[in-house]
Amino acid sequence: MQIKAAVLNGYNQPYELENLELSSIKEDEVLVKIVASGMCQSDETNRKGYDGYTQLPTVLGHEGSGIVEKIGKNVVGIEPGDHVVITYAYCGHCDSCLTGLPVSCDDWDLNFLGKRQDETPYFTKEDGTPVMRFFGQSSFSTYSIVSPSSLTKVDKSIDLRLVGPLGCGFITGSGTVFNVLKPEPGTTIAVFGTGAVGLAAMMAAKISGCTKIIAVDIHDNRLDLAKELGATHTINSKNINVVDAIRELTNGKGVNYSVDTTGVQAVVKDSIKVLAVGGSVAPLGMGGDIDINIFEDLAMENRNIVGARIGKAVPQLSIRQMVEFYKEGNFAFDKLVKFYKFEDINEAADESSSGKVIKPILVIDETYTPGS
Template identity: 75%
Template sequence: MKIKAAVLNGLHQPYEIEELELSEIRDDEVLVRIVASGMCHSDDVVRQGYTEYQMPIVLGHEGSGIIDKVGKNVVGYEPGDHVVISFAYCGHCDSCLTGLPASCDDWNHLNFHGKRKDDTPYLTKSDGTPVTRFFGQSSFSTFAVVSPSSLTKVDKSVDLRLVGPFGCGFLTGSGTVFNGLRPEPGSTIAIFGTGAVGLAAMMAAKISGCTKVIAVDIHDHRLELAKELGATHTINSKNADVKEAILELTHGKGVNYSVDTTGVNAVVRNSIDVLAVGGSVAPVAAAREMEINTTNDFTMQNRNLVGARMGKAVPQLSIRQMVDFYKAGNFGFDKLAKFYTFDKINEAAEESLSGKVIKPILIMDETYAPEA
């Protein structure tokens, strides 16, 4: 079928809206009409060449939409279901069976191989050039062929234009706290970086009962929003010594938990140095190599370095949980969003990179309206 998609034809290039051919679904696949898609830093990581992918490629991995067709072997989904699209997983390896689908044995192939297992493409140009699929969906498009494991059904009263980022950015941020760090009520936490991932982590920390939730950033307007969403304290690291400020806030002990969402080595270093004895840090951003003294930084302080790919989440559980928190007024993620029409994708990318917008969301289906 013919679809429209934002194609990246080369590194550092603008997105180009093109007509592509999307292959027919197979028996174990689902066709989703994309209503909207969030833009995530991981999309730009590919665009800037920090990871290698075959070009041309259609990016996008925070899609939401309505199921159009299901393969005959698919159970639990039917046309008309409203869904959020997240990562794909096999469902039967040891990690999947023990509730850790983000550690799936087949993770890389399902999400980043870009083609089917028989090497046929999902997407092609009119001249037959194959186009690489991204993160199991390529949601910068009007339709996507996905695995059922990528889908989470949501109530039709939920605004599909908002919830696509639940599939990655907000899932990663909140899940890192809920599933990775698991802070106890009354504990303290510092969140470095107040973008979408950081603010989701911060809101999760507030829900978890942390009594001191410290947001660290270099942008005052983001720190103001962090206060509005639940930060008990904010620190502008341009104007203050972060370690000194956090030690003062915690009576010289340091925080029990910290999350780095920046990937900046000096900031990652700070996220370790501000930990109390026995504290845990979760670095979730793509960072360059850096030196860590395992003895001094961790062993002698009884500290923990926690990995939490995709927030160690089961999307079908965590996405519904975030929806419930939002309905209860505890997860105000909608305050981070700005909508753009699909043809404004390059403007959205620019405003995201500049820090002007925290969570750009592209609207592919402008006729959509949530049900009352």
């Protein structure tokens, strides 16, 4: 079938809307009509070629939501007409999957192969050139073929245009708090960077009962929003020494937990220095190497650095959990978003990179009506 997709043909190039041929689904695949897709900083990182392994040409996008159009004959638990959020794929049978950690799946490359394992492409250009799939979905397209394990069904009363980002940015931030750090009521946390991931972590910290939730950023407008969403204190680190400020707010002890979403070396180091004795930090930003003193910064303070790929979340549980929190008014991710038409994808990317918009969402199917 012919579809429309935003194709990346070269690093640091704008997205180009093109007509592509989408292959027929196989027996273990699902065809989804994409309603909307969030834009994530990971998309921008790949557009610029920073990761070093993005294959071109490709269709990016990995925060998709949509409606199941067709299923392969071996697919169970998913039916045409189901409303779904799309996230990462996993095999379901390796040791990690069987012990409740699909995010550590042995076959994580399922998300980055670009083509099927038999080398057949999902997308091709009109001249026959294969176009690579991204992160198991390529949601910057009108239709996509995905694995059943990538899908979480959501109630049809939920606005599908809103929920795509639950599959990456919001699940990463909230999952890091709920599943990895697991703060007890009455503990303290600092969140560095108040983009989508950071604000999701902050809202999860509030739900968890943290008594001091300290938001750190260099943009006052984002800090104002953080305060609205539950931060008890905000710090503009452009103007203030953040380590001293957090020590002062915590009677010299430091925070029990911290989350870094920036990946900036100096900020990551600060996220370690602000920890109390026995504290834990989850670095989530797409940064590089940092220099730390293993003895003084970690061993002598009993501190922990913990990994949290996609918040160590099981999507089919965590996405539904976030939807319920949203319904109850405790996870107001809708305050972070701005909608764009599909053809305005480059404007959305620019406004995301500049920090003007926290979470751009491309409305790909403009005929969709919430609740239908």
